[in-house]
Amino acid sequence: MSGLAIKNVRKSYGAVDIIHGVDVDISDGEFVILVGPSGCGKSTLLRMIAGLEEITGGEISIGGRTVNNLQPKDRDIAMVFQNYALYPQMTVAQNMGFALELAGAKRADIDRKVGEAAKILGLQPLLGRKPAQLSGGQRQRVAMGRAIVRDPKVFLFDEPLSNLDAKLRVKMRAEIKALHQRLKTTIVYVTHDQIEAMTMADKIVVLQGGKVEQIGTPLELYDRPRNVFVAGFLGSPAMNFLEGKLTGGANPRLRLPSGTAIELSAAPVQSDGREVIIGIRPEDLSFARDGGVPARVTVVEPTGSETHVALDLEGRELTWVMRQRAELTPDQTVNLSLRSSNVHFFDKQTQQRL
Numbered sequence: 108m109s110g111l112a113i114k115n116v117r118k119s120y121g122a123v124d125i126i127h128g129v130d131v132d133i134s135d136g137e138f139v140i141l142v143g144p145s146g147c148g149k150s151t152l153l154r155m156i157a158g159l160e161e162i163t164g165g166e167i168s169i170g171g172r173t174v175n176n177l178q179p180k181d182r183d184i185a186m187v188f189q190n191y192a193l194y195p196q197m198t199v200a201q202n203m204g205f206a207l208e209l210a211g212a213k214r215a216d217i218d219r220k221v222g223e224a225a226k227i228l229g230l231q232p233l234l235g236r237k238p239a240q241l242s243g244g245q246r247q248r249v250a251m252g253r254a255i256v257r258d259p260k261v262f263l264f265d266e267p268l269s270n271l272d273a274k275l276r277v278k279m280r281a282e283i284k285a286l287h288q289r290l291k292t293t294i295v296y297v298t299h300d301q302i303e304a305m306t307m308a309d310k311i312v313v314l315q316g317g318k319v320e321q322i323g324t325p326l327e328l329y330d331r332p333r334n335v336f337v338a339g340f341l342g343s344p345a346m347n348f349l350e351g352k353l354t355g356g357a358n359p360r361l362r363l364p365s366g367t368a369i370e371l372s373a374a375p376v377q378s379d380g381r382e383v384i385i386g387i388r389p390e391d392l393s394f395a396r397d398g399g400v401p402a403r404v405t406v407v408e409p410t411g412s413e414t415h416v417a418l419d420l421e422g423r424e425l426t427w428v429m430r431q432r433a434e435l436t437p438d439q440t441v442n443l444s445l446r447s448s449n450v451h452f453f454d455k456q457t458q459q460r461l
């Protein structure tokens with residue numbers, strides 16, 4: 108049992124509260140991603156799991172054992188940092204075996220474990236090189252190799268891909284996911300990048316300002332975001348939002364502040380008259396031949412596989428992702444329709460899902 112439980116964990120630096128009581132349950136073998144904007148407390152939380160940072164309140168347990176007062180080396184975790192922290196004067200093999208050496212492992216065992224990890228990561232031809240003779244992606248793999256040889260209960264990753272270029276990031280994303288599928292070790296992975304979270308995680312924990320906003324699988328969060336923050340944070344391009352008042356009873360409409368009314372296919376029960384924020388994913392927008400509300404095309408961006416269209420609706424910018432090739436030009440007017448769109452409803456005051 109190598110699950111991890113974080114119970115009502117808090118952190119303050121002096122009088123400043125940084126983490127406000129976080130609860131997360133992580134099952135054995137689960138790949139969990141902590142995601143949120145810069146400064147929301149992701150690294151602090153991860154460092155508390157690692158034991159590099161004291162916790163102000165609450166409890167952390169790994170494999171059923173409370174670790175609050177255990178030294179990092181006694182927690183059976185291995186951490187991979189953003190800057191890799193490789194020893195420049197050591198070869199790849201020496202870097203990977205160093206922790207085992209420190210722990211007093213036998214030479215033959217070290218060589219075997221380093222060899223196995225090198226095989227898993229495709230590092231065999233590079234074992235004799237120094238870090239300076241490696242590419243960014245190779246260094247990243249060595250840092251992972253160093254964690255793997257220790258055979259920990261839990262891997263902790265803090266933004267491991269943020270120093271890599273975009274193309275390499277995509278490749279390493281797939282490699283880390285494949286590695287997890289192979290090793291099935293519990294992973295807690297921190298990133299500010301929602302695409303990493305969506306593509307890699309079994310479970311996502313969205314954090315903001317030291318609080319959990321929502322926990323769920325990537326698609327649960329994408330399909331049913333609990334509030335406006337989660338709705339806007341996950342998904343690229345981001346969800347479109349419109350504010351207004353629900354009217355029309357059985358024929359629901361969103362009345363914009365200007366008075367323009369947009370027809371909706373449905374609205375939450377007993378919400379007539381309510382001030383709301385509605386959210387529509389860019390791929391869920393659609394257009395009517397007649398009826399609907401006029402919107403002006405401002406920018407057309409073909410990506411090849413799809414087209415991103417920026418629209419102006421009474422001064423609000425909306426993004427439409429079309430799967431088909433668009434015959435649209437800037438300044439053209441199209442008729443926005445939400446009658447067949449999947450619309451998310453949020454209360455304007457509380458920002459919570461209705």
Ligand SMILES: Nc1ncnc2c1ncn2[C@@H]1O[C@H](COP(=O)(O)OP(=O)(O)O)[C@@H](O)[C@H]1O
Binds near residue numbers: 144148149151
């Ligand atoms: N040693 C420290 N002393 C005081 N404040 C800190 C310290 N470390 C981090 N913080 C603050 O805690 C908050 C969370 O930081 P951090 O966990 O690094 O965020 P993230 O990793 O999500 O970007 C930030 O506001 C940061 O300024």
Ligand SMILES: [Mg+2]
Binds near residue numbers: 149150151
């Ligand atoms: Mg950080």
